[in-house]
Amino acid sequence: xxxxxxxxxxxxxxxxxxxxxxxxxxxxxxxxxxxxxxxxxxxxxxxxxxxxxxxxxxxxxxxxxxxxxxxxxxxxxxxxxxxxxxxxxxxxxxxxxxxxxxxxxxxxxxxxxxxxxxxxxxxxxxxxxxxxxxxxxxxxxxxxxxxxxxxxxxxxxxxxxxxxxxxxxxxxxxxxxxxxxxxxxxxxxxxxxxxxxxxxxxxxxxxxxxxxxxxxxxxxxxxxxxxxxxxxxxxxxxxxxxxxxxxx
Numbered sequence: 498x499x500x501x502x503x504x505x506x507x508x509x510x511x512x513x514x515x516x517x518x519x520x521x522x523x524x525x526x527x528x529x530x531x532x533x534x535x536x537x538x539x540x541x542x543x544x545x546x547x548x549x550x551x552x553x554x555x556x557x558x559x560x561x562x563x564x565x566x567x568x569x570x571x572x573x574x575x576x577x578x579x580x581x582x583x584x585x586x587x588x589x590x591x592x593x594x595x596x597x598x599x600x601x602x603x604x605x606x607x608x609x610x611x612x613x614x615x616x617x618x619x620x621x622x623x624x625x626x627x628x629x630x631x632x633x634x635x636x637x638x639x640x641x642x643x644x645x646x647x648x649x650x651x652x653x654x655x656x657x658x659x660x661x662x663x664x665x666x667x668x669x670x671x672x673x674x675x676x677x678x679x680x681x682x683x684x685x686x687x688x689x690x691x692x693x694x695x696x697x698x699x700x701x702x703x704x705x706x707x708x709x710x711x712x713x714x715x716x717x718x719x720x721x722x723x724x725x726x727x728x729x730x731x732x733x734x735x736x737x738x739x740x741x742x743x744x745x
Contacts, residue, residue, distance in 0.1 A: 500531045500693060502553040503545070505560070505685060506538055507610040509663045510638070515719035516555075522716045526703050527696055538637065539609050552690040557581065558683045559611035562737040570688040571697060572733040574704045574725040580684050582658040583616040584677045588646045589670070596623050596676050599653060601630040606642040606651035609635055612740070616678050617655040643668050682736060686728055701727055 502523075504516050513535070520533040531553065536542035543560070545551055546568065556564055558581055564570040587593050603626060607614055618628060634651055636642055639660040645651040647668070658677060661669070687704070689697060704725035707713030717723060
């Protein structure tokens with residue numbers, strides 16, 4: 498059988514090769530043919546999910562809820578010591594010093610990353626801002642979010658913390674963080690679809706053992722990860738409930 502794996506579109510572009518390496522490693526370990534399909538945005542990825550084209554996905558927390566509760570996916574593992582945190586940043590020269598300085602009509606550059614945008618909008622609440630009274634400028638990548646800030650086309654930008662850290666030093670020096678989240682328990686998660694249920698035990702054994710194997714450790718390094726941590730059903734349900742609470 499041919500399976501399809503995909504990755505949430507918010508992963509760092511410089512990790513593309515790492516995911517292909519991981520896919521090759523996984524095929525050899527499972528003895529199965531797995532095709533890695535990377536989508537340019539969340540909309541096209543969700544279309545593939547709705548068409549039941551995906552069997553294995555490294556999903557953002559927002560989509561994990563839908564995948565588990567509507568599509569029958571099972572959580573396998575999360576990346577060790579990496580949580581999904583958001584940053585709201587401005588240009589270094591901006592007169593805005595804190596979130597409360599932002600006003601209705603603020604121009605915000607953002608990607609279509611749902612959990613980052615959700616967390617960031619919550620962090621704007623002290624300024625009495627909501628989706629109804631700000632101008633959201635959606636761009637394809639976090640580099641373009643930064644570019645909008647540097648060009649003066651946006652007043653603030655929403656970033657995934659990991660993506661912000663991945664910006665070049667030159668770009669980071671021209672930006673300034675206003676606020677960042679500290680939620681800790683919201684993470685991307687590797688999920689297996691219904692057709693891969695027969696390999697759940699294999700995946701649960703293989704992934705945590707990767708750091709103990711030289712090749713496995715190298716594969717993790719190429720992805721920017723140190724290890725995988727198994728994600729049980731209770732932890733998954735807690736994260737989904739938390740995401741539901743944030744949405745409400």
